[in-house]
Amino acid sequence: MEGIFGNLAIGFIEVFKLQAVTFAGMTMTLPFNILMCLIGCLLGTLIGVLPGIGPVATIAMLLPVTFNLSPIAALIMLAGIYYGAQYGGSTTAILVNLPGESSSVVTCLDGYQMARQGRAGPALATAAIGSFFAGTVATLVVAMFAPPLAEVALKFGPAEYFSLMVLGLVAAVVLASGSLIKAIAMVILGLLLGLVGTDVNSGVLRFAFGISELADGIGFVTVAMGMFGICEIIANLEQKEHREVFTSKVGSLMPTKQDFKRMIAPILRGTVLGSCLGILPGGGALLASFGAYTLEKKVSKYSHEFGKGAIEGVAAPEAANNAGAQTSFIPLLTLGIPSNAVMALMIGAMMIQGIAPGPQVMTERPQLFWGMIASMWVGNLMLVILNLPLIGMWIKLLTVPYRYLYPSILLFMAIGVFSISNQPFDCFLMACFGLLGYVCVKLGCEPAPLILGFILGPLMEENLRRAMLLSRGDPWVFISPSKPISMGFLIASILLLVIIALPALRKKRVEVFVEDNK
């Protein structure tokens, strides 16, 4: 226990450290990391509030900018965007009945009903309190579970890593909604696209077709912005804008005594469930909020009020999505394996900074590791302040029509992509991936698994080659009894696939997602 607090202390010192910063030619001494955390949280809330732009596109957009920052400042800011979006998303869900963020879809159900009954204030407060509590617990969970996990992972060889990546990818597709086969196919397509560029082992240029810009491979920023950013814009432009802002004053924010009593248990349950689901590969905020709402509907004694403005239906998913957003950093920080598209981008951010993601990050860069964890708690505190007293400002932003938003988003994306290598070619690629993403969405194939595969492609090939070289070409190395961990991972992946492919469960899975998407 003391070890954790000692480590967290290192983190807090790192977060509040004063640094000399040069901006626009002026040098100032500032607590730069905390400032970046604030910027991340502000941006996160902003994009959370605004429907039509998600954290994936935003983080991708800002990645080129983080090139000039120190690694810790960059990661703190990007992490802030992800959990900040969970706070902001609930505001839109409650006031407009539109999910500002996909993970607040279920908050719409009861949150908007509360707002219609004139209880928007308490609903917003409940969401913020739940999120903050969950954020605090999740920070401690990350601090407690990350070190032992990293220690185990340090013993992994190439065979274990390869099998772990297989398990991660399989779990990610199993937990995703939509067709399983298509999701696996998207992962493989992502893996293949990740191989474009110079092969590290032989130096051969693969799939470059004489285009010199492709020698270093396709930038994942380009892929993410195309598949998520561009694709989101086109999809939003398809339908006519209709947004009914519930601005008839938010009223008092203070929940009543009865409200407090009713929200405690759901917040606790949501936090526990969210923390668990966040760690799972493929998990994260989205899955956590769906899971928590379903659970709460089953166990709550007010279940008849669900859908009619039950405070439990706001408290539980909001706590869960924030907890899930934060604990999904555990596999990233300890194993270097992304559990969702946002985490895949965080891996990219680490690589841009020259950090190889994996268990060694904790021992080699304790300041970075613990600083990031400490920043999460500080960020949560800031978010409560940003979201409750400043709620009026966010409501004003909600009324900004989309036709002002998307040209700005597109311009920042284009600038970001162009700045990666100062070549027009990357923008061209972004447009191509936007097109591919649009086609995929139309054909019912989700783009998120593709991004995961894309990030893991080169790593997987590398580990596969190494493992095969070490075993002298024996493919059984992955499931031999001498490698029990690798065998365990692979058996788990096969089991997952078999279970999901069973006809009875397959139907059930479809039902669950259909019910959730209502």
Place this chain on the structure above:
Amino acid sequence: MKIKSQKDWWAGWMFIAFGLFFILVSAGTPEFINGMFGTKLIAGYQMGSSVRMGPAYFPVVLGGMLAALGLMVLIDSLVEEGPKVAKFHFRPLIFIAVSSLAFAYLLKPLGLALASVALVFICAYGGHEFKWKEVAIMSVVLVIFSVVVFVKGLSLPFPVCPSFIDVCPIR
């Protein structure tokens, strides 16, 4: 044979096409096709062995898996009832793509300011409502913002003015 799920039908073909494409490029064209043309159409990369995998090994395996999955989706589309492919909206698609291309290829010759204006105007035209005045104001605001933040603040090496103007007030 009747296609029951249009979405799966096309998705299946897409995956098969991608899978075959990656196999073809990495393994090269097969002998009988080379024989027909008298030359090696696509050279391909080295396969290697399972001990020392060549650059073609992993992509060929993955391409094969992708094509197989595509075939499964395709067969599924003939068996299981599924939704139709939703309508493609070409207007936003084309305008968004063209605007980002215009920005990219105009940035070096015309500078950030004019390239941004081009992007804003073209993509705004792809939306539902297009009001000249609004878009003009928006592009001015965005140009000022991006020059201040990206060129001044983050010192991205973008030219601000067109390259044919010798004296640029902002650098």
